[in-house]
Amino acid sequence: MKKGILLSGLCALGVMTACNSDKSTPGYTYMDDMYRSPSLETYEAAENTAQGTAAQLPVEGTVARGYVPYDLPNSNEGYEASKNNAAVPAYFAELDAEAGKELYGQFCSHCHGEKGDGNGILMQREKILGVPGYGSDRLPDITPGTIYHVIMHGKNNMGSHASQLTYEERWKIIKYVMKLRQDQSATAAPAEPAV
Numbered sequence: 001m002k003k004g005i006l007l008s009g010l011c012a013l014g015v016m017t018a019c020n021s022d023k024s025t026p027g028y029t030y031m032d033d034m035y036r037s038p039s040l041e042t043y044e045a046a047e048n049t050a051q052g053t054a055a056q057l058p059v060e061g062t063v064a065r066g067y068v069p070y071d072l073p074n075s076n077e078g079y080e081a082s083k084n085n086a087a088v089p090a091y092f093a094e095l096d097a098e099a100g101k102e103l104y105g106q107f108c109s110h111c112h113g114e115k116g117d118g119n120g121i122l123m124q125r126e127k128i129l130g131v132p133g134y135g136s137d138r139l140p141d142i143t144p145g146t147i148y149h150v151i152m153h154g155k156n157n158m159g160s161h162a163s164q165l166t167y168e169e170r171w172k173i174i175k176y177v178m179k180l181r182q183d184q185s186a187t188a189a190p191a192e193p194a195v
């Protein structure tokens with residue numbers, strides 16, 4: 001019995017001495033350095049790093065995993081060069097057109113319309129002007145390569161969508177746009193005969 005009292009007395013003492021009036025520290029701890037590691041905040045100044053902050057910039061020339069560079073410049077020459085489809089990946093031919101439908105609905109249809117007729121909700125409400133339908137009557141010369149170019153760089157009132165879409169997502173959307181283009185071209189009025 002006496003032993004029991006002694007033991008619980010010791011325990012209470014142990015608990016009490018671990019207390020600390022400073023709420024921001026865990027109190028007395030056994031093996032202090034393991035409980036409180038000297039961590040740094042991401043952008044905190046740090047003396048012993050080359051760039052003076054805890055987080056370091058990647059080494060120059062670093063390419064993120066999965067990133068595919070696109071070299072054609074945002075110019076007329078760049079656009080013309082994109083027509084030859086050099087950037088189109090081999091798997092594009094095998095892609096299922098429907099796979100890009102949802103993405104198209106998220107990123108393009110509010111301007112270009114669900115059917116690609118250029119009559120999206122923003123056109124109907126006159127929030128934007130000059131959105132073309134994809135049919136060959138409006139855009140006779142577009143190719144998967146030029147669509148990629150326009151997604152990367154934008155064109156006039158259309159901003160670049162490069163940062164919103166991954167490489168694979170861009171090609172899925174392009175496949176779907178080519179399908180819409182086919183549908184639009186089929187229903188479009190025949191072009192005026194050249195005089």
Ligand code: HEC
Pocket residue numbers: 104107108109110111112128129130131132139142146147150151155156157158159161173174177
């Ligand atoms: C904010 C409205 C808007 C959104 C969103 C938008 N576009 Fe456009 N798009 C335009 C306008 C405006 C043009 C006409 C640009 C011009 O020729 O002046 C255009 C032109 C195009 C063209 C024809 C470019 C050419 O070669 O002449 C393609 C292809 C195209 N858009 C595809 C897309 C795709 C794919 C998406 C979705 C990833 C998209 N657009 C999203 C407004 C938009």
